[in-house]
Amino acid sequence: MTVPPPRRTQAERRAATRALILTHTADCLLERGYAQTTVTAVQERAGLARGTVQHHFPTRTELLVAATTHVVDLRLAEFTRAAELLPTGEDRLQAIVDLAWRDLNSPAFFTALDLWVAARTDPELRERLIQEERRVFTEMRARYLEMVGEPYADDPRAELLVEFTIDLLTGLSMTAMLTGSLGEREHVVERWKRALTVLVGKAPSTELLDADLHPIPD
Template identity: 80%
Template sequence: MTVQQPRRTQAQRRASTRALILDCTAQCLLERGYAATTVSAVQERAGLARGTVQHHFPTRTELLIAATTRVVDLRLEQFRREAELLPPGRDRLQSVVDLAWRDLNSPAFFTALDLWVAARTDAELRERLVHEERRVLAEMRRLYLEVVGEPYASDPRAEILVEFTIDLLTGLSMTAMLTGTLGEREAVVRRWKRALAVLIGRLPSDELLDGSALPAVAS
């Protein structure tokens, strides 16, 4: 005997359609960028009539503002998954550098860059984006410090070094996106890892310029 599923309410159908539109908008932003994420592109990807999309989001700006939250959530979800896969036995401060570097070279981060540029001349988008960027940075800092664990978590220097890591790698990702090769970027990341080991006291300062691998330290 076939059991009939209860019919969805109008509110449930509306919520499902809205979620589909936002997911398709986020995917379009990630794959094609801000300029190519038009209402028509989203409508085609979602398989919906243009009027349906505009019923939920009357303007492109409203659609992109709402999708910004989804892009931020995707970035946080990806970071959490990456953090769960960290191998045991590695120095956790060094692992945070690897995590941050992967995040700051992800499609979600480059989508954020696209939105930042667009927000320069769009006050409504800028207001929403500032709010979402504060949220993602606060959550990232919390997750970074959680990943670091002891003995670093109780070290007052750890939070400052995490901040430095985020700032340095963000700038590196933005500039190297146009001008740097992968090898050059990775060399900077390696040098920063060694600098962190010196700043936290794992290595003496005279080893700052040593290009050899860092000694393994169990977490």
């Protein structure tokens, strides 16, 4: 005799519905962008009544901010899993840059970026996103510093180099998003990886003058 599975509690059903809504909202943001991610579009994709979506998220702004939090949490989880596979030793620093570059070219990053851009002219959205933006940047920087490990962890320059790395790669990712060209940007990433080895004293400054580090073509 087959025993039927236990019925889910009301709280479990509510959590499952909320997760379904957020997943479809994040997918819609990635595929269609901020302007076309409406409550109607989300409820149609999720196969739910409009009232069900609005019961969980009374306004579009609340829905989009919650979706951003959802995406950030997924991004942090994926980043943590990837960080556990990083090599040790001299190659670790460059591997961290490669991991950062993959993260900043991921669907999760571009989904969040679309909302941040929209928030520039949407005061309500901007106010709600500020706290989430602080959380993700604080957590990402802390994780980078933790990943660096010895002998770099105690280097007083480590925090500044992490900041430079994230800012540089974020800018490169944004320009690549517009141009669709990753090749030229990846060349800059390779230059920065070489520069880091010089800055932490693991390579002579002449490393930056190698022939393969030619200027980026116009």
